[in-house]
Amino acid sequence: MNEDASRPRQPSMADVAGIAGVSAQTVSRVLRGSPNVSPETSRRVLAAVEQIGYRFNSAARALSSGRSHTIGLVLLASGGYYSRSAVTAGVESAAGEAGYAVSIATISALDVGLMERSLSKLADQNVDGFVIAVPLISVTRKMEEITRDIPTVTLDGSRTAGARVLGIDxxxxxxxxxxxxxxxxxxxxxxxxxxxxxxxxxxxxxxxxxxxxxxxxxxxxxxxxxxxxxxxxxxxxxxxxxxxxxxxxxxxxxxxxxxxxxxxxxxxxxxxxxxxxxxxxxxxxxxxxxxxxxxxQDFFGYGAAAVRLLLDADAGPEEVVGTPALSVRDSTAPPRVV
Amino acid sequence: MNEDASRPRQPSMADVAGIAGVSAQTVSRVLRGSPNVSPETSRRVLAAVEQIGYRFNSAARALSSGRSHTIGLVLLASGGYYSRSAVTAGVESAAGEAGYAVSIATISALDVGLMERSLSKLADQNVDGFVIAVPLISVTRKMEEITRDIPTVTLDGSRTAGARVLGIDxxxxxxxxxxxxxxxxxxxxxxxxxxxxxxxxxxxxxxxxxxxxxxxxxxxxxxxxxxxxxxxxxxxxxxxxxxxxxxxxxxxxxxxxxxxxxxxxxxxxxxxxxxxxxxxxxxxxxxxxxxxxxxxQDFFGYGAAAVRLLLDADAGPEEVVGTPALSVRDSTAPPRVV
DNA sequence: GGAGCGTATGTTATCGATGACATCAGTAAC
DNA sequence: GTTACTGATGTCATCGATAACATACGCTCC
Missing domain, CATH: 3.40.50.2300 (Response regulator)
Known part of the structure; x- marks a missing residue:
């Protein structure tokens, strides 16, 4: 509407296209690394991107493509600070490498109602997959409905429809x-x-x-x-x-x-x-x-593996990370001889 | 296109509107709690939502309104498992109450390059605000550019342009x-x-x-x-x-x-x-x-306060959470008398 | 030399919610 | 009885990227 100098609008692909002298579609192709783009065109587009400080709009992509490139991570507030941090780091690391963002939802207690709400919340954000780092006691109809549409990996050895077990035995x-x-x-x-x-x-x-x-x-x-x-x-x-x-x-x-x-x-x-x-x-x-x-237990590994299972189409139905092994230190000793 | 029974499309506001016999705009108004809606209409709309299992599409909202209702949280992989978990929980709790989602980005080391990349990544997700739980050593031009457009609260007592200090002295x-x-x-x-x-x-x-x-x-x-x-x-x-x-x-x-x-x-x-x-x-x-x-230190409180500062327009420029106080236990005693 | 194909690119419709504006009824004020 | 306003609702254009389709060019092969 107001095309004056104060226009605070972020530049769009169309703007980039205008400067590079190509169509918006070509800009899209360049940015997604589509094979059929000439090197020359690609260079011009990338230069234009740099020039006007173009920033990708993931909302628009999510709307038009139906994929948000976001993974929803469900955590439990109780249950150990260390494991929570480490699982989160593992998920985020693996997701980041694959170009995915991580959105978190923490439930304060093991309660199906809270669980349903968390899943709904994440589903509303159009996440492309769930990593549920919460032991599911029971799976409600509503939870099944939600996880039917969205790929889900559950940590913690529980089994839901479609979930894949991880973690040591x-x-x-x-x-x-x-x-x-x-x-x-x-x-x-x-x-x-x-x-x-x-x-x-x-x-x-x-x-x-x-x-x-x-x-x-x-x-x-x-x-x-x-x-x-x-x-x-x-x-x-x-x-x-x-x-x-x-x-x-x-x-x-x-x-x-x-x-x-x-x-x-x-x-x-x-x-x-x-x-x-x-x-x-x-x-x-x-x-x-x-x-x-x-x-x-390799919590970081659990998180990373969950994401791999989620994103890698070739992944098997299940994956087990690590085998139980003991770190022997000083809290154990033979019993005192009586 | 294919309007047959196999249509897997999620229901949209228009679908709800059709069933409730109102316009999509009215559905939007009902769902956002707009004041000027008759109770009767509201009831019909909500019933229709329930009936067809309508799920909100936040990508569409983000695109059309420009606000994603998401907060970006930047964490540092080093620096304590406990504090990381607790800050995250605090941020997520306060954000959740306000209807905001939380997207996380962890940087593996204190490095401006990594920091820039994390902020960019979150900015690409159109986050409405940043909570930076990382001590910023120096602020680069690029970081300033990004945080100029997006409200930012920095924990950890550092001062960036527009950041507000938190935490004990x-x-x-x-x-x-x-x-x-x-x-x-x-x-x-x-x-x-x-x-x-x-x-x-x-x-x-x-x-x-x-x-x-x-x-x-x-x-x-x-x-x-x-x-x-x-x-x-x-x-x-x-x-x-x-x-x-x-x-x-x-x-x-x-x-x-x-x-x-x-x-x-x-x-x-x-x-x-x-x-x-x-x-x-x-x-x-x-x-x-x-x-x-x-x-x-009340790490949970830090996280929650950061979100309040971010979302509450009436919040002051700064907020300090807690005053330093000692939990005296058994690791201290008078020196052995020589 | 034309059929056929692959590569590089452009055009157009679309995703779903929302902002801006329009409409219409009912009511209060003069 | 007209004016002005308010409350409830509808219409339409729009956000920015992308899928699907269309086009143009150059090349190979019979």
Missing amino acids: QREAGRIATQHLLDLGHRQVWHVSGPDEWIEARQRREGWRECLEQAGIEAPPPLEGDWSPVSGYRQGQIIAMIPEVTAVFVASDEMAFGVIKALRERGRSVPEDVSIVSVDDIALAAFCAPPLTAVR | QREAGRIATQHLLDLGHRQVWHVSGPDEWIEARQRREGWRECLEQAGIEAPPPLEGDWSPVSGYRQGQIIAMIPEVTAVFVASDEMAFGVIKALRERGRSVPEDVSIVSVDDIALAAFCAPPLTAVR
């Missing part, structure tokens, strides 16, 4: 953690698990129980935390009151720190009196006292 | 941390700082130095880490070789854990032989051994 993780303690000579291994809604938590617990059963040991009742250090601390206070405990498999590093604190406050030292194995192996695990023996 | 944080150690009776306080490119790191160091100077103490040469636990560990190894050290102010919790580990390995216990104060007070600070005395 959590049952195996529980098994090797427990076995490590038995190998050291412990006769019994207690367990502080994650919240029961989490599939990983259940799988780790099963691995623990199976391992004990195979050794002919009756598993003690598991204690349940919520991944937070405080919850580990609370369960640790209970454990500290049971004199016979010499070894505990804790389902996450952050809870493990809480457990250790509680044990120490009751005069039980780690690893002398009680050995602790956990899962995750976060960056701080090696630097706290004592350095934690833990099953490694 | 880092100098004051350094001061109270150091003062706490002096108050306990320490005659000298050493310092492990963050990387010199970070303004916060410099400010904390200045607060430390000022505090010592006011007490008539000549500051020892500061050691420099990179926020990572390993870097703290390395500096801790140096400190452990200096017998006279009884107190250290470490610029972050994660480095502090590294320092403590190094000291212990050399037979110096914390806090008996050496007292440690740090900054951040992350979730694990209270649960590791020993629980850290640290200056609190």
